[in-house]
Amino acid sequence: MNIITLVGLLLAVDVLQPVILFETFNPLTTNLLLIVPSALLLPKEPLKRQPLVNKNNKHNYEIRQAKTQDCQSLALLAARVWLDTYARDQVKPEYIEYANNTFTPTYFQSLLEQPDYQLLVSECDGVLQGFVLLNLTAHYQTADNGYEVEKLYIDRPFQGAGLGRALLNQVARQFGTPMWLYTWTENAANQFYRRLGAQQIGTLSFEAFGSTINNNVYKISL
Template sequence: MIRYAREGDSRNLAALSIQVWLHTYARDGIRADIAQYVLSTFTESHFEALLLNPDYRILVYTDGEHLLGYIAVNLTSHYRDESNGYEVETLYVQEHFHGKGIGKELLAEMRSQFGGSYWLSTWVHNDPAIGFYKKQGFRDIGEVFFQLGGEQHENRILAFSDS
């Protein structure tokens, strides 16, 4: 079931985020800067703040009391200009549930509620995500760099528009 996230979801959102982030990006293991990043970024209080922020919306995909995935949208973040729409800041699905249509359902629900023009960034080496987004009709429109531990990591900017 897809629904809006509630304050009581914050701990599960933090735990799922840490799990997905580490699985995706810590391919060579965990070092101090990676641990520091995930433990300081994906906190219960971080998600509580997002839920109170009028610019953000978080939709969760649940099965009973279990969180399987979520999508976080920043309605006021634009890439270059407003023609690229709002930003999908996060689309995370627990690895055990990949390939079951959860990400596609979250995108469809988001699109129906907030409109059909949006963009996101994803790590250039995250081939499964890039393949998924291209299958959904996203196009590559640029790059941005993510700074972690003194290293720059290239991310691709992907955009989608119904028009």
Template structure:
């Protein structure tokens, strides 16, 4: 089931974010910068703030009351051109439930809710995500850098836009 996130989801959103982020980005192990970012960013309070921001929305995918994935959007964020639409800030699916169309269903939900013109950024070394997005029709439109406490990490910017 997909529904809009509620304040009672914030703790689970934080835990799932920690799981997915560390699995994806701590590929060479943990160090202080990685641990500090993850533990200070992915908190219950962080998600409460997002839910209180009228420009942000989070949609959750639940199965038997368990959070399996979520998508977060920032309706006010644009990349270079207005035509790129709003930003998908996060699309996380627990590794235990990947390859079950959960990510695609979450993307379909935001398309239905907010329109089919949006963009996102993903780490250049996250080939699994890049392949997933390309399969769905995303196009590479630029690059951004993610700043991890002074270390810059290159991200691809991918945009989705339905034609016709």
């Protein structure tokens, strides 16, 4: 495959947050080359959120099944969102290594080829804004808690505008409810799930990067 040159991909819009700067990008390896302060690259004026209204209401945001052509953009979006969430205070080398090795086009392509996984994306004017990844065979304690929402990632410029709710509503329409998920106890997403009416049904902890990561487990019935 051809090497694609990418410049100035932003991890977040906050001035003091880091930026992933890809000099070269190989769709097979997703080589992460450099981390620089975002203040060096961000425009002086803050980015404005775009309105997120379904295309059926005569606007151009669309929620659809992911395609092979999306895998490159999905890898970049996922790395940005993951680092933005878990590397809030310090971008450690092991965080970069994890994001670089995990969120690759090959990883997302493999998900598209597995029937137990479903991947929906939101797109506006050719730009992916977020995605939701489902594992239809993963259960928490009992099948009565439904299938797992393994990832719900929204790129920073589009957060807080209703896109997460829209993706989950589409999931409920296509695959039914209930569904379950877990999220880090320090993640701001906890407030979002509670506003949705999610019921906390347990906790889940695991070791990562030399620390214990504590998570809340939610059951969602939209």
